[in-house]
Structures are given as C-alpha cells and as structure tokens.
Amino acid sequence: MADIIQLLPDHVANQIAAGEVVQRPASVVKELLENAIDANASSIKLIIKDGGKTLIQVVDNGLGMSTTDARLSFERHATSKISCAEDLFNLHTKGFRGEALASIAAIAHVEMNTRRSNDELGTQIKIEGGRLVSQEVAASPTGTSIAVKNLFFNIPARRNFLKSNQVEHRHITDEFQRVALAHPGVEFLYYSNGSLLFNLPPTEYRKRIVQIFGRKSNEKLVPVSEEVPQIKISGFVCKPEFAKKSRGEQFFFVNNRFIKSSYLHHALVSAFEGLIRQDYIPGYFIYLELDPASIDINIHPTKTEIKFEDEHSLYAFLRSAVRHSLGQFNVSPMLDFERDANLDTPYHYKNKDADLPHITVDSSFNPFKSPKPGGFMGSREKKSTEGWENMYIGLESGMGQEMTTHTGSSGLARSEGELFTESVPSQVSTLQLGRKYILATIKSGLLVIDQQRAHQRVLYERLLKRMTLKETVSQQLLFPLVLSYSPDEIVLLKEMHTDLVDLGFSFEEWEEGQVKIKGIPPLMKEDHVGMVLDELISNYKEKFHGTDYSQTDTLAKAVSKTMAVKNGEVLDSSAQVALVNDLFSCKEIDRSPFNKPIFVTISEKDIENKFN
Ligand code: ADP
Numbered sequence: 104m105a106d107i108i109q110l111l112p113d114h115v116a117n118q119i120a121a122g123e124v125v126q127r128p129a130s131v132v133k134e135l136l137e138n139a140i141d142a143n144a145s146s147i148k149l150i151i152k153d154g155g156k157t158l159i160q161v162v163d164n165g166l167g168m169s170t171t172d173a174r175l176s177f178e179r180h181a182t183s184k185i186s187c188a189e190d191l192f193n194l195h196t197k198g199f200r201g202e203a204l205a206s207i208a209a210i211a212h213v214e215m216n217t218r219r220s221n222d223e224l225g226t227q228i229k230i231e232g233g234r235l236v237s238q239e240v241a242a243s244p245t246g247t248s249i250a251v252k253n254l255f256f257n258i259p260a261r262r263n264f265l266k267s268n269q270v271e272h273r274h275i276t277d278e279f280q281r282v283a284l285a286h287p288g289v290e291f292l293y294y295s296n297g298s299l300l301f302n303l304p305p306t307e308y309r310k311r312i313v314q315i316f317g318r319k320s321n322e323k324l325v326p327v328s329e330e331v332p333q334i335k336i337s338g339f340v341c342k343p344e345f346a347k348k349s350r351g352e353q354f355f356f357v358n359n360r361f362i363k364s365s366y367l368h369h370a371l372v373s374a375f376e377g378l379i380r381q382d383y384i385p386g387y388f389i390y391l392e393l394d395p396a397s398i399d400i401n402i403h404p405t406k407t408e409i410k411f412e413d414e415h416s417l418y419a420f421l422r423s424a425v426r427h428s429l430g431q432f433n434v435s436p437m438l439d440f441e442r443d444a445n446l447d448t449p450y451h452y453k454n455k456d457a458d459l460p461h462i463t464v465d466s467s468f469n470p471f472k473s474p475k476p477g478g479f480m481g482s483r484e485k486k487s488t489e490g491w492e493n494m495y496i497g498l499e500s501g502m503g504q505e506m507t508t509h510t511g512s513s514g515l516a517r518s519e520g521e522l523f524t525e526s527v528p529s530q531v532s533t534l535q536l537g538r539k540y541i542l543a544t545i546k547s548g549l550l551v552i553d554q555q556r557a558h559q560r561v562l563y564e565r566l567l568k569r570m571t572l573k574e575t576v577s578q579q580l581l582f583p584l585v586l587s588y589s590p591d592e593i594v595l596l597k598e599m600h601t602d603l604v605d606l607g608f609s610f611e612e613w614e615e616g617q618v619k620i621k622g623i624p625p626l627m628k629e630d631h632v633g634m635v636l637d638e639l640i641s642n643y644k645e646k647f648h649g650t651d652y653s654q655t656d657t658l659a660k661a662v663s664k665t666m667a668v669k670n671g672e673v674l675d676s677s678a679q680v681a682l683v684n685d686l687f688s689c690k691e692i693d694r695s696p697f698n699k700p701i702f703v704t705i706s707e708k709d710i711e712n713k714f715n
Pocket residue numbers: 134138139142163165166167168176177181182183184197198199200201202203204205246247
C-alpha cells in the first residue's frame with residue numbers, strides 16, 4: 104500500500120493554528136495591542152467597527168519594520184523576540200511565539216503599513232486568507248498600522264459562531280482595558296464605529312484606573328505596596344464597602360501582563376476575611392513584578408494563565424501585603440477580630456435606617472369591592488388568589504379561630520383588620536427567626552419563609568408588571584443627582600435607557616463622564632440610587648455575555664435583588680405580616696426570581712413525629 108501521510112500546506116496549517124490563537128475579534132485586538140507595546144510604542148490607537156467583525160485596526164508609533172521583516176512577520180514561527188530556548192526564561196515581551204500575525208492573516212483580509220523612523224519610505228503589504236495580494240513601497244508615518252477586515256471570512260462556521268456586535272464589542276473593551284491598565288505610560292485612543300470611546304493620555308497607575316473606571320473609582324482605591332528581593336507587589340485594592348456580588352474589577356498583572364489566577368484570587372479574597380460578606384468579591388488592581396525565570400507563561404495558548412515557581416510563598420506574601428495595607432489605611436479597624444462573616448450585614452446596609460419592606464398602598468383600593476370569599480387581603484395587586492389558596496387548602500373554614508395570637512395588622516397604613524371577612528387571615532401570626540426567616544402559622548402547621556427571597560419575588564413581579572405594561576411611575580427628585588461613570592458604563596446606560604425609563608428612572612448625560620438623574624423609581628431611596636445603578640450595570644454586563652437574554656427580565660431581577668430586604672435585617676411585626684401577605688398575592692409564590700425556594704412548610708405531623 105502507498106504511504107498516506109503528507110505535510111499540510113502552510114495556509115492550512117496556519118488556519119488550524121488560527122483556531123487556537125483567534126477565538127474572536129477580541130483575541131486579534133489583544134495580539135495587535137501587545138505587538139504595539141512590544142514595539143515600544145508610546146501612543147496606540149485602536150479602531151473597531153461592528154464589534155470587530157468588519158474592522159479591527161491598531162495604529163502605533165513604535166519601531167516599525169523593514170520591508171523584509173514586514174513580509175516575514177506573517178510567516179509562522181517568525182519572531183524577533185526570542186532566538187533560542189534559553190530566551191524563553193528571560194522574556195520581557197508580550198509575544199514570543201511568532202504565530203499571531205500568521206494566524207490572523209490566514210483567516211482575514213489584512214493590510215499592514217509600516218515604517219522605521221530612519222527609513223525614508225515604508226512598506227505596505229496586503230494578505231488575504233494567508234495569500235500575499237500585494238507588497239508595495241509606501242509613504243507611511245513612523246510605526247505600524249495593521250488593519251484586519253472580515254475576520255473568519257473563509258471559515259463561515261466560525262464567523263456564524265460569533266456573538267452579537269455588542270457582545271463582541273464588550274469582549275474587545277475588556278481586552279483593551281487590560282492592556283491599557285498594564286501600561287499607563289502609553290497613550291491609548293479607542294474608537295468604535297466612529298466615536299471615541301476612550302481617550303487615555305499617558306499617566307501613572309492610579310490615574311489610569313480612574314481614566315478607565317470613572318472619577319468615582321478614585322475614592323475606592325487603597326494602595327498596596329510591598330517588596331522583597333524576589334518579588335514586588337504594587338497596585339490597589341478597593342475598600343471593602345465597594346465589594347460586589349458579581350465579578351468585574353479584578354485584575355492581576357504579572358510583569359505588566361494581565362493574567363488570571365484563581366489561586367491568587369483566593370489569596371486576595373482571603374485577605375478581606377471578616378471585612379466583607381462571604382459571597383462578595385473585592386475589587387483589585389494588583390501588579391506583581393518577579394524574575395521572568397520564576398514563571399512559565401507558556402502553558403496556555405492565549406497566555407492568560409501562568410505557572411509560578413513558588414506559589415505558596417507568593418500566596419502568603421500577597422495576602423499579607425493586602426491585609427497590611429487594609430490595616431494601615433484604617434479600613435479594617437476590626438482586622439484581628441474573629442467574626443463570622445456570614446453574620447455581617449453588608450456595609451451599605453449598616454448605616455441605613457431599618458426600613459420596612461416597601462408596601463404600595465393602592466389608594467383606590469376599596470375593600471368592599473373585592474369581597475371574594477377566600478380572597479387574601481383583598482389582594483392589592485392581583486385579584487386571583489390561586490397561589491394563596493393552594494397554600495392554605497382546608498383553611499377557609501376556621502381561619503379566624505386558628506390564628507390565636509395577633510401580632511400585627513396588615514401592615515398597611517390604615518387598620519383594615521375589621522374590614523375583612525372571617526375567612527381572610529388578615530391577622531396572620533408571624534415571628535422572625537434569626538433575622539432571616541419569617542415564621543407563619545397555618546392550619547396544617549408552620550410556614551418558614553425566607554424574607555429576602557420573598558421580598559425579591561414581590562418586588563420582581565411588581566417591577567415586571569410595571570415595565571411590561573409601561574405603567575411608568577417616577578418620583579421626581581427635587582435636587583437631581585449627578586453621578587459619574589466611566590465611558591463604557593455610559594455606553595451601557597445608554598443601551599439600557601428605554602428599560603431604565605420604564606422602571607421609573609429619568610436621566611440625561613450631564614457632562615462628560617457624568618449623568619444627571621432627575622427621576623427614580625418609586626420606593627427607591629435616593630441614597631441607594633448609585634448602588635442600584637452600579638449593580639444594574641454590572642448585572643447587565645454579565646448577562647450580556649450569556650446567550651438567552653431578556654433585558655426587561657434582567658433589570659427587574661437586578662432591581663428586586665438590590666431593593667429587597669436582606670437577611671440580617673430586623674423586620675417589625677407589621678412588616679412581617681405585610682411581607683407574607685404580599686407574597687401570597689404574587690403569581691408565583693414558591694420560587695424567588697432566581698429560582699430558589701421561598702418557603703418550606705413544617706406540618707403538624709412533622710412536629711408530632713418529633714415528639715415520638
Ligand atoms: P510575536 O509577537 O510572538 O513575535 P507576531 O506574529 O505577533 O509574533 O509578530 C511577529 C513579529 O512581527 C514580531 O516578532 C515583531 O518583530 C513583528 N511585529 C509585529 N507587530 C509589530 C508592530 N506593531 N511593530 C513592529 N513590529 C511588529
């Protein structure tokens with residue numbers, strides 16, 4: 104039989120390699136930005152169109168290339184950054200594999216213009232799908248410009264696999280921010296679909312963070328700085344009260360390269376022990392500098408994960424550096440306290456007055472108009488009571504007598520108790536357990552309700568209804584709030600505008616980086632607005648990366664989450680009763696908007712069994 108193995112032609116090999124290097128437009132952005140940094144550029148411009156699907160262009164004022172180098176740069180394993188294996192252990196550049204340009208050129212239309220400062224004329228090269236289309240002498244500015252058009256034009260399966268322009272754009276912005284944060288001394292300009300999104304003049308680390316994340320980020324930052332011969336740690340952590348439930352502003356850089364490390368993340372989170380709730384994540388911008396020989400960057404094709412020689416010491420060193428600066432800057436007066444973080448209420452809830460679950464009083468409510476037997480509370484939002492009835496099966500007859508202790512009226516401003524028929528448990532007995540559960544007696548036993556989830560459900564249904572029916576109500580603020588946001592947060596706020604208006608917000612861009620808020624949803628407290636919007640933005644950002652996405656639903660969920668009473672809050676008896684009543688006028692009573700069970704029942708039988 105004939106031999107059957109053959110060597111793949113270069114352009115096929117490059118296409119295959121491209122699959123590893125280029126997952127999406129953002130990967131191209133990362134490679135091109137890093138090449139510009141490696142070429143010592145002091146100013147870098149990123150231009151994208153349609154989430155990078157139509158165009159990704161990076162223009163730098165760096166070293167440029169000779170004509171031969173320009174041509175060679177598109178060959179696989181062509182690199183100026185290493186020449187022997189030993190060099191791998193002394194890397195000071197981002198790139199070294201020499202496959203990025205070859206891979207990108209294999210799957211797109213690429214045009215490069217480049218000139219070194221001492222050369223009179225530059226070079227222009229066009230390559231499509233790995234094939235050279237033209238190479239010419241051209242007058243070009245010093246530095247290099249690489250334009251990548253029609254990514255994946257020859258791999259339809261990959262092109263179809265790309266997400267919406269907005270999602271791809273978001274990934275690109277993430278990459279851009281990582282590179283810009285790692286190199287504050289370099290000027291960056293970022294244009295998307297013709298508009299300038301980020302304009303970052305050269306500066307130092309702290310100001311670069313503020314340039315990217317907006318003025319308000321400045322007050323959040325606590326400097327971290329520690330040095331031993333093998334390693335230097337610098338950067339910032341965000342004060343504990345700014346920790347969020349969702350991921351977002353977590354950045355590690357090793358020798359100015361953004362990396363992901365769940366191990367180091369853990370070290371950082373553990374340094375915040377006792378200062379933030381267990382499920383909260385602190386923000387951080389940590390820069391590590393260590394000997395390139397003590398790390399191995401080579402383990403991941405896109406190079407965001409690295410291996411450290413002595414991980415354990417690094418962990419301990421990082422943790423103590425962060426604890427040290429938290430202590431030094433007096434953000435952690437109780438550092439040495441052994442506390443159960445679970446019992447802590449999050450910081451922003453500590454200072455607020457204990458408020459009741461928000462109750463809407465329907466002023467047009469007429470108790471005499473809805474005397475549906477079995478109707479619960481004359482149900483303000485909803486006339487049907489299936490939910491409640493299912494729960495209280497067999498109850499109707501003797502409700503009044505069963506409920507012996509009276510712990511509160513309905514929680515409404517007026518006392519309605521006497522207006523209801525006997526069958527209505529307007530005097531439901533409740534008790535709060537562990538500042539977390541509401542116990543309510545029902546005929547067949549005991550109901551244990553998770554207060555936070557119950558309130559989320561109540562708020563969620565109200566918000567959803569208001570948004571879908573466009574029954575917008577807004578409380579106008581006497582003095583408008585002015586809040587500052589980063590450029591990409593402003594973009595997100597604009598994207599969410601319609602839904603935010605449906606929720607009851609009214610706002611406009613005030614001046615660059617600032618938004619003037621004139622109206623907010625009813626029931627929302629003014630001093631919560633900033634927090635709620637922050638959470639909405641980060642929620643929206645996260646959801647956007649997912650596939651099934653319904654904006655209205657996401658917003659209703661996010662708002663219900665931020666506005667709901669939290670575990671740990673004391674509810675007085677009228678608030679407890681109101682919450683129970685509100686819950687049972689919901690369409691769905693047993694699951695929170697996040698699909699968690701809201702209550703459990705303990706039957707009389709269960710209790711009896713315990714005594715046997
Ligand atoms: P690597 O960065 O791993 O060396 P690339 O494929 O990204 O591989 O680039 C190949 C080579 O092309 C680089 O080593 C560098 O010499 C040259 N090059 C790429 N981009 C630029 C640029 N913007 N300015 C100057 N030289 C560049």
